[in-house]
Amino acid sequence: MGLEYVRISPGFERYMPKDYVDLVQYGQFGKQIDVQMLGQFKELVEEHPMCAGCFMAYFIRVFYAALPNPEDTIVIGTAGCARLALSQAAVPFIYGNYGDTNAVASGLKRALSIRFPDKIKDVVVIAGDGGLIDIGFGMTMHSWFRREKFTTIMVDNEVYGNTGGQESGMSPKGVQLKMAPKGKQFDKINAVELAKVAGCVYVAKLAPTNPKRIAKTIRRAILAARHFGPTFIHAYTSCNIEYSIPTEKVLEDARKREKQDFGFYEWMTDEVKEFFEEIENKPQEVKA
Amino acid sequence: MYYVADVKEADCAKYNCKQCVLFCPEPNTLMYHDSKHVAWVNYSRCKGCAICVYVCSDLLKRNCIEMVMVTAGD
Ligand SMILES: Cc1ncc(C[n+]2csc(CCOP(=O)(O)OP(=O)(O)O)c2C)c(N)n1
Ligand code: SF4
Ligand code: SF4
Ligand code: SF4
Ligand SMILES: [Mg+2]
Numbered sequence: 001m002g003l004e005y006v007r008i009s010p011g012f013e014r015y016m017p018k019d020y021v022d023l024v025q026y027g028q029f030g031k032q033i034d035v036q037m038l039g040q041f042k043e044l045v046e047e048h049p050m051c052a053g054c055f056m057a058y059f060i061r062v063f064y065a066a067l068p069n070p071e072d073t074i075v076i077g078t079a080g081c082a083r084l085a086l087s088q089a090a091v092p093f094i095y096g097n098y099g100d101t102n103a104v105a106s107g108l109k110r111a112l113s114i115r116f117p118d119k120i121k122d123v124v125v126i127a128g129d130g131g132l133i134d135i136g137f138g139m140t141m142h143s144w145f146r147r148e149k150f151t152t153i154m155v156d157n158e159v160y161g162n163t164g165g166q167e168s169g170m171s172p173k174g175v176q177l178k179m180a181p182k183g184k185q186f187d188k189i190n191a192v193e194l195a196k197v198a199g200c201v202y203v204a205k206l207a208p209t210n211p212k213r214i215a216k217t218i219r220r221a222i223l224a225a226r227h228f229g230p231t232f233i234h235a236y237t238s239c240n241i242e243y244s245i246p247t248e249k250v251l252e253d254a255r256k257r258e259k260q261d262f263g264f265y266e267w268m269t270d271e272v273k274e275f276f277e278e279i280e281n282k283p284q285e286v287k288a
Numbered sequence: 289m290y291y292v293a294d295v296k297e298a299d300c301a302k303y304n305c306k307q308c309v310l311f312c313p314e315p316n317t318l319m320y321h322d323s324k325h326v327a328w329v330n331y332s333r334c335k336g337c338a339i340c341v342y343v344c345s346d347l348l349k350r351n352c353i354e355m356v357m358v359t360a361g362d
Contacts, residue, residue, distance in 0.1 A: 039309035039320035039327070046315065053337030058313035211310045247337035251311055252346070 001092060001121070003030050003071050019046065023090055028070055035065045035215035044070055048085040053247025055254060056155045056237035059208045060085045063126065063153070066215035067091070068222055073122040074112075076105045078136075080128035081162045081239070082155050099136035101125045102143035102152060109150045122222050123150035129170035130160045133189055137169075144198035147229045151221045154191060154232070157239035165242045177242060192265065195232040201272050202231040205265040207258035209251070217266065223279070224272045236262040289357050291336035293318065293329050300326045300352040308340035308353055331358055 006029050008016055022042040023029070033041060044064040050057040060082060067073055070091050077083040079098040087093050096104040105125045112121040125132075132140045132154045140152065158175070160166040165178035169189040176183045195203045202224040204217045214235075221231040236257055238245055245253050258264070268276070304325045312318035317333040318340055320326070327340075336355065344353045 036306075036310065039306065039312075039318060040322060043315040047333055050313075052335035053339055054313055058311070058339075061313060061315050064315075248339060248342050250313075250337070251339050251342055 001072060001074070002119075006071055006090070020090075027090075028065070028067075030071065032068065033065055035062060035211050038062075038065055038211070044091055045085055045089040048088040050081060050084050051241055053240050053250045054081070054237075055208055055250050056081055056157055056161075056239070057085055059155060059214065059235055059237045060126070062208065062211050062214045063218055064089055064091065066218040067122075068219055069120055069122060072120050073124060073222075074108060076101050076108070076123065076125045076127075078127050078131045079162065080131050080160075081157070082126050082128060086126060096125075096127075098131060100139055101127050101131060101136060102139040102148070105150045105152075106143050106146065106148040109148060113149075120226065122226060124153065124222065125150065126153045126155060128161070129154060129156045129158060129168045130166075133191055134169050141194070141198055144195060144200055144230045144232075147199055149225050149227075149229055151218075151225045151231045151233070153218075153221070154234050155237040156191075156234060157237050157242070158188070159239055159242045161239040161242055191234050192232075192267075195230075195234075196267060199230060200232045201225075201229040202266075202268040203234075204232075204267070205234040205262065207236040207254045207262035207264075209254050209258050210264075213264065220266075220268075220276060224268065224275070227275065228269070228272055289359050291355055292331045292334040292358050293336070293338065293340050293353055294331075294356045295327045295329060295353050296351075297324075297326050297328070299350070303350060303352070305348070305350070307348060308343040311339055311343050313337065313339065327353065 027042040074092045076094045076096050077086040078096045078101045105123050109123040156170050158171045167177050167180035167184045171184045173187045174183045192205050221233050225231040306320050309318050309320045317330050319328050340353050345351045
């Protein structure tokens with residue numbers, strides 16, 4: 001972790017895999033990349049086995065491009081589809097036992113603050129709806145009650161995708177899934193309101209229809225967690241397999257859901273609002 | 289044989305656009321050429337989802353990218 005670890009020792013360039021050399025030469029280490037530059041630099045995340053057209057994979061692609069300090073970030077995931085890509089990126093990845101992500105992240109973030117008190121070390125959990133709001137519910141809540149300073153991102157595909165289609169607390173009421181043949185009996189859990197009540201200082205909800213906005217939201221969530229407390233992003237990331245969405249219609253579906261129940265929503269404490277007003281307006285002040 | 293996206297370079301070059309590149313779910317796959325200002329596909333990484341075709345044809349009505357069958361090694 002840290003810039004000195006990613007650089008290649010002089011003389012070893014020709015022995016390193018090309019993808020790694022590209023990453024160091026044309027990648028985002030040590031720079032703040034504008035997400036609109038996607039397709040023009042070597043991305044941190046590599047080929048992975050997530051399904052064709054998976055919008056959880058798309059969200060993860062934008063997530064890595066949005067990281068403010070990738071060389072000083074640790075990502076924590078768990079069982080579920082997301083880890084299939086999270087484990088293929090040039091950012092340290094820890095596989096928390098299913099349900100334990102936010103406990104692991106709490107300990108890790110505290111340890112990093114003690115070991116590197118003067119350095120930036122960001123911790124981000126990315127896990128599914130099942131991992132965070134069903135089986136990991138207690139750990140998720142307690143990391144928020146305790147004001148742990150890391151970001152939690154729920155990639156909500158409204159199902160247990162990786163294990164073949166069981167309903168989760170985040171599946172919409174009435175939806176029929178392979179292993180919920182009678183249709184889900186209960187409402188979708190309101191994760192955003194829970195996060196606010198439990199003590200998060202920045203909370204956002206989005207559908208992945210606008211890469212610039214996704215990136216801005218991720219950056220804000222990470223920066224707010226660095227300085228103030230827990231932050232949470234609830235992202236709709238459809239499972240085209242379990243919801244039978246033809247792959248070419250995955251973005252259309254996200255746009256539809258954005259209009260229905262995943263309109264962009266952002267909430268933060270006054271303290272965090274003031275912080276962003278200050279740091280985000282700085283460059284403009286210089287120009288004026 | 290497998291199914292991949294293919295950019296019609298001459299058509300795409302008219303637009304200075306890049307929108308499809310920003311919506312491909314796969315990393316380092318649908319790329320953008322800095323000086324030619326066209327999108328291009330790294331075929332061996334493309335998974336054939338056609339989200340890029342939706343962006344270019346359905347959303348932008350530009351029809352500059354299509355799905356084609358290729359043989360390994362193309
Ligand atoms: C302790 C434990 N319980 C159950 C499982 C089995 N398991 C693996 S993935 C998964 C569900 C994944 O659903 P979600 O967290 O929503 O992620 P998705 O695959 O939908 O992205 C389950 C139950 C496990 N690996 N560990
Ligand atoms: S099963 Fe669903 S969520 Fe998992 S990789 Fe496939 S499309 Fe994505
Ligand atoms: S959306 Fe179409 S016109 Fe725009 S860059 Fe892609 S292929 Fe070219
Ligand atoms: S078909 Fe899918 S994977 Fe292939 S370039 Fe288009 S958006 Fe990317
Ligand atoms: Mg899920």
